Amino acid sequence: MRVYIFLVIISVTALCQAAGRGPSHSVTWGSRSFRDMHLRRDIITEKSSFLRVVTRDLIFKQNPKLARTITQIVITDQVRDGQGGYAYLQAGGPQTTYAKIHFKSQRNKGFSFIVDIYGL
Structure with a gap:
């Protein structure tokens, strides 16, 4: 009986720690290719910003x-716990020569992204 209680306590602890972790919003x-x-x-x-959604365009x-x-x-x-923002491609992108990317945070949160652009 003690073994089952011990296993339940460990399972609940692991579940509580994993509950705060969401997916990364990398895209x-x-x-x-090798020539890029x-x-x-x-x-x-x-x-x-308190009770606000912050945005920025690149x-x-x-x-x-x-x-x-x-x-x-x-x-x-860079915020890998699911609390970061989101990135949207608004114009251009692959197969063009320009890009406009919109970044948006979750309410009451900030964001941090690394943007790498490759071309031919």
């Missing part, structure tokens, strides 16, 4: 004479 658009080069890296961070533009085609955009969520 990848497009695909990369790293075009840009940005770290996008916004602090939380616009990636290139010189038209030297423009490269985007092949992949990798966005890595």
